Amino acid sequence: MTSSNPAIPEPSNFIENIIVSDLQSGKRTTVHTRFPPEPNGYLHIGHAKSICLNFGIAKRFAGVGGQCNLRFDDTNPAKEDQEYVDSIQEDVHWLGFDWDDRCFYASDYYDKCYEFAIQLIQKGKAYVCELTGDQVSEYRGTPTAPGKPSPWRDRSVEENLELFAKMTRGEVEEGRMFLRAKIDMASPNMNLRDPAIYRIKKAEHHRTGAKWVVYPMYDYAHPLGDWMEGITHSICTLEFEVHRPLYDWVLEALELPHRPQQIEFARLNLTYTVMSKRMLLELVQNKIVMGWDDPRMPTISGLRRRGYTPSSIRSFAEKIGVAKADSVVDINLLYFCIREELNAVAPRRMGVLDPLKVVIANWPADKVDMIEADNNPEDPTMGKRMIPFGREIWIERDDFMEVPVKKYFRLAPGAEVRLKHAYYITCKEVVKDAQGNVVELRCEYDPESRGGGSPDGRKVKGTLHWVSVAHALEAEVRLFDHLFSFENLSDVPEGHDYKEFYNPNSLVRKQAKLEPSVKELKPFDRIQFLRHGYFCVDSRDSKDGAPVFNRIVELKDSWAKEQKK
């Protein structure tokens, strides 16, 4: 379906299909979305999907005046906090989106919502109920059995008005009365069995303080908030699907024109990842992690500290698409997105995580050679740097095998390899301690091979990274694994809790030997340690002035994979 209007983009998912057809049919002339978090926790990668969706649609439909609001759904003062408001704003901005002057709060609309509630009462469409919590659920019935009407259902308009005013003045105890919509106690949809629309909460609200003691419920405030902001397409997750009739009922009952349309999509699930706010809060409170921004957390702030870029997350959101079917996305796709970006832009550095000393026997004791190395083979414009080379160097312990397996082309007794950017060396002798552990290698270098080539054209298959012992910088390097060891939440066996599956190896700290140039790196700088993956300088921690590195993601390693087989 090609649109004749050049301002209307080609739809790329089912939501945009709806929008485009609304535009083409003349049902809408513009597109206005919103991202409506409740400020009761930090945003996570699942929210990033929604943010990219809502702000992305506004951007794609800019030609017809597309806009996206940020709206805090702060209708429950007991759970919400300014700290969360601040972090949410920071995270949305960091992801690369902006709401201009359109940051709103459901609490901005309390007065309006209240007036509308009075209208509903006057229309005979809402009443004050005095059933207790237990009674309410008893009267509501079950999904298969209809409910029965509350004894307070048929109060007079005057009495309802008076009681609601009393509630509002704080003259009624919490839980003693609440305002319900009068819909249908026998509806097959439980949400329509006279749902609560206002309840008493004598809690301090983070924005309105003690001004109110009655607060609107989500199901009532949300459609009104959407309507007041001129939202055209109100996009939310699947669990609100059965609430849609109620959403529509509120707007219909109040006879409001130009109503927004609610559209639901499947929330993001990721393998090896638990996304519920409750669980994330628990991890923080029980100090299983360092905080909301622990690099292992699926929070936006955690991903940021880990070293993910906003563009990699946006790219991920685009790749996973949007649909209505429940699904679990393979976290490898997220890894791919950050690798793809960082491969192109991250400077290469050498670092040895598990060091083994190599002595170049035919290299003069005090001679230091400054070796030139390109910063990124993918991008020559990133220039070069100089690396010191001396008689003693560190190599990776698993880059040497005393008894090499077939197709092993790194260092072994008698074998020749290339030290990246530097020289060819041949292993002449293996030094062991009393227990028989290899503690040092004695090698000889080929002076003709400076720069990593050889005049006679002989080939070496293996190229090792290395760090000069005399110049090495020691620094902490953190390697991460999944916080939980199950792949999918549904893998958790019956009768067990996912908390039994914490992965004790989700954080491994290494004291690594790094080439001296890494000293100049700043927080959030991202590099690739050759063969070890992409790392980011931690934005909070450093040890003795030396940067601490978080590994964002490993490089693919077909050799390691083959060995496992």
Next chain:
RNA sequence: UGACCUAUAGUGUAAUGGUAGCACAACAGAUUCUGACUCUGUUUGUCUAGGUUCGAAUCCUGGUAGGUCAACCA
């Protein structure tokens, strides 16, 4: 024993009654001063049974499987 929603390669997602594509993953090969990257190629799919139609992933009916709903949470 209810209502609503969903079902396309291993995973995610397109195809709006007209050639089932794309990405990731996997596999094979080429290349390589990162066993990375890159390049080439390959394998694998419309839940099921009917119906409508010249023609169905798409529309209809039944079945199966999964999800959501019984907060004065969002």
